[in-house]
Amino acid sequence: MKLVAIASYFEGEGKLSHRWSNNDEGVPASESHGQYISAIYRHMQIAISAELAPYRIGSGQYIFLMAISFGQPITQKALSEKLLIDKTTTAKAISKLETEGYVRREVDSSDNRYQLLFLTEAGQEVVPKVQEALARVKNKTRRGITDAEYDQMLSLLKIVLYNLTEQE
Amino acid sequence: MKLVAIASYFEGEGKLSHRWSNNDEGVPASESHGQYISAIYRHMQIAISAELAPYRIGSGQYIFLMAISFGQPITQKALSEKLLIDKTTTAKAISKLETEGYVRREVDSSDNRYQLLFLTEAGQEVVPKVQEALARVKNKTRRGITDAEYDQMLSLLKIVLYNLTEQE
């Protein structure tokens, strides 16, 4: 896939704006974050899939692997809430990670509804490699952005997410 | 789907940070935009799907409808490049819009490989409604963000997208 032009259908013939080509009037009021969020999401999926292919981990599974490694054991329900992902999506991602041998399920003996999730040995071993791969993608995509700007962007993204998920 | 907790697996037990709960040291270095981009993307898809359901337009089609309305006629190839979307995805989205009666295909007589895309009458009529629906989602999600901050966020998102798509 050749990526040539802009992401905004509001900009007509314009090219993807880089920092230095932003005009002085700022971003047009008609522009929306949605288009950029969407394009960034899709292309990050592509980049991460390529990075993690050697470990047979897809772009739909790595977040769960990382979350489990952060605080195991954890239940699927807790994962879903933490990552704001539907519980059925979580169930299927965990199944794949289990099939690949990275995650182990164990029924909580105090409440048989719960399945506690642990990393296997293979899981423990692969986590650092996944972290490195994710860091590579992150560093590539934030080139030319200062720490302060990056922090600001994250703060704003958090507000957007909050507005999307916490309202009425 | 109940959305309760945080989006970051780096934050442990923390809750989704709102502007006012950001600590003074700023965002931890380990946090990444990826998780927020992903969550925002998925929840925007949900919100937009709900808004556009009455018109039988899915979250995968509205961008194409808007882009066609912006500058018709246009080819699928041009749409794909403009929106940074794979051409096969474009083909399928256009098929749906055609089935719903919003878009019309016409072979370019000067080069039979091209199919020029136009809005139908129904398409012309639905576009303003789609714009309103998108504006509702946009306005909801940018509550509490000033114009200047929003502009800054878009500028930074553009850099991220540029880094993802224009590098080697």
Added chain:
DNA sequence: CCATATAGGATGTTATTGCAACTATTATTT
């Protein structure tokens, strides 16, 4: 104690998306 409600997961289906491979048309090369 039993009926109902609630909670955690699993399964089936559908929509979005990208890749590989293909067809058809135009452009280029020899």
Added chain:
DNA sequence: AAATAATAGTTGCAATAACATCCTATATGG
């Protein structure tokens, strides 16, 4: 002019993700 390249689009397949629904286990109300 014939063979080969390149271009626009389509089709088949697989992965991600959500919704509806169901199952099982625990909690709660009568």
